[in-house]
Amino acid sequence: MKKLVILGAGTAGTMILNKLEPVLDKDEWHITIVDQYETHYYQPGFLFIPFGIYNKKDVIKPKRDFFPSGVEVLFDSINKIEPKENKIILTNQKVLNYDYLIIATGCKINPDETEGLTKKGWYKNIFDFYTIEGAMGLAHFLKYWEGGKMVLNITEMPIKCPVAPLEFVFLADWWFTEQGIRDKVEISFVTPLDGAFTKPRASKVFGDFLSKKNIKLVPDFSTGSVDHENNKIISWDEKEVPYDLLVTIPTNMGDELIARSGMGDELNFVPTDKQSLLSKNHKNIFIIGDATDLPSSKAGSVAHFEADVLYDNFLSAIEGRPLRAKFDGHANCYIESGFGKGILIDFNYDTEPLPGKYPLPGVGPFSLLEETKMNHYGKIMFRWMYWNLLLRGAELPIESQMLMAGKRK
Template sequence: MKKLVILGAGTAGTMILNKLYPVLDRNEWQITIVDQFETHYYQPGFLFIPFGIYSKKDVIKPKRDFFPTGVNVCMGEIDKIEPGSNRVLMKDGKVLGYDYLIVATGSKINPGETEGMLGDLWYKKIFDFYTIEGAVALANFFKHWEGGKLVVNITEMPIKCPVAPLEFVFLADWYFTERGIRDKVEIHFVTPLPGAFTKPKASSILGDFLDKKNIKLTTDFSIGRVDNENQKIISWDEREVPFDCLVTIPTNMGDEAIARSGMGDELNFIPTDKHTLVAEGYDNIFVIGDATNLPSSKAGSVAHFEADILFENFIDVIEGRKPRARFDGHANCFIESGFGKGILIDFNYDTEPLPGKFPLPGVGPFSLLEETKMNHYGKVMFRWMYWNFLIKGKELPIESHMSMAGKRL
């Protein structure tokens, strides 16, 4: 009997499990999915928790609710992968042999990578919103905050959902306006990138978006340390930004098991063929989602499109063919802009976000690179789509490859 092991039961791992399980003969295949946590998080929902739009219960469900009946579930922490021996070693001593391995171990924040980040102000005046704990702590802080300097800082790239920090400042503008204290809150977006919108076409259309919302922008800021005593972040070139509340997007890193396995780069992401999703140097290992080092966004939509490609290539490989399907880096993201409106972007490795209509040319109903109420509804509806379709591996009416239909050059 052949053995397929999937490491990680988050978005990417669960999706590919649900796509492959129905088509692999149970008499020929043993499929095992591995994870150390029982709870599945709808991570795009973390963004809404600090502003009271969602609560913790809105973004969590048991992982086992989304596993097909009969799959072998191994709950525990991975020690390391031994690709030369085709086996996975677990911290509890279990050994999982495999014929094929799919790595979907994701990424997580590592605030300890920045000097002073985990100092006296952590979860008092310094917060993240990329974890459920950070988002809930920030929600409790905002309830009673009377204003001051709100700094949102990206530590370094890559990060999960690259547009989420921008969404955060837009929602903060809306939230404090609704509370009647927007004039008492100075919102400051601090990024290591050369602009808030780095793609030329998006920047030309949306470049003045922050100015219109009275959000201060500091670019090319590479944070070196956090001064807890004087409440300021300091860059490697000694520029300083003071804060009364710091919302950080810390360094994102792959799973530590990848480092112990000797398979990752300096951030523990696995070098992966950007088109076939095969791990570089290993013919029987695929990588999907945030665990890869691909030059695409680390976002749920990307994992969805990757899953379609990985499915086809996995079938090719087990039937003795070379993987033929090609992932083009397709990403599709709704950007919540506050006040019941949103923006939509659609792009891939080679094509930057362009204006137009999506998904139907000339019809939409969503508008690309425009701020509309319909785009906001798309963002809101996505949670239902996620729980009922996406995570279950069901087909959605969006092609895995980016289409130019409906886009204006």
């Protein structure tokens, strides 16, 4: 029997498992998936929790519901990978050998990387919304808040779902308006980038949205520390922004297991060939989703498009054929802009987000880089698609390669 091990049963790991399991011969292949947690979180839903749109039960399901039968499932934490020996050592000392390994261990926030962040103010008037605990804590805080300075800061790039911070401030503007306290809240968006987003045209569009919504953009601000006594964030070059409520996007890093295995870069991301998704250092290891070091977004849509490529290349690899499928960096993001509207962007390594119609060129129903009600419905509908189609590895009516058709230059 040949052995395939998948590490991580989040969005990426579950998707690739569901794509590969039906096509690998059960008499030839033994498949194991390992994850330390039994609960699957619908992470795009965390954004809506602080504003009371979703609650906890809307974003969780048992991971087991998404595993095909006949797969070995281990709910254990992983000590390390020994790639030269083709084996994995679990925390309970159990050893797993593999012929092929797929790493899908994701990334997570690491607030302890920033001095002062997790001291006195943490979960008092400082919250993240990238964890269920942070999002729920923030929901509770906002219920009773009467206004003041709300600062959102992106500590450093890259981060998971790079549009989520923008969505958060857009939704906050809407929510405070609904509560009748928008005039009592000053909203600032603090980023290490030189504008609202990395890519020029989208950056301009989002920058205009920020100013239209009276949200102050503070660019070129790399957060070095938090002065929790005086409620200020301080940049490495000693600029200061005071806050009453800090909504923070802490440093994002890959899992510590990658560091323990000596397989990561300075942020514990695994060096990955940006087209084939094969490890740069090991011929029998593929990486998918947020765990890679690719210059693409860390997002579920990206993991989904990667899964199509990895599927082809995995089947080629096990048959000794060349890896012909190429990932193009495709990402597709629905951006909530508040007041029941949304913006959609579609882009890849080489092409920045452009205006147009999606997925059907000229028809839509979604509009790219424009604010419409239909885009918002797309986002709301997506949760159903995620649980029922995406995680189960079903084909979606969208191409994994980005298309220029329907886009205007």
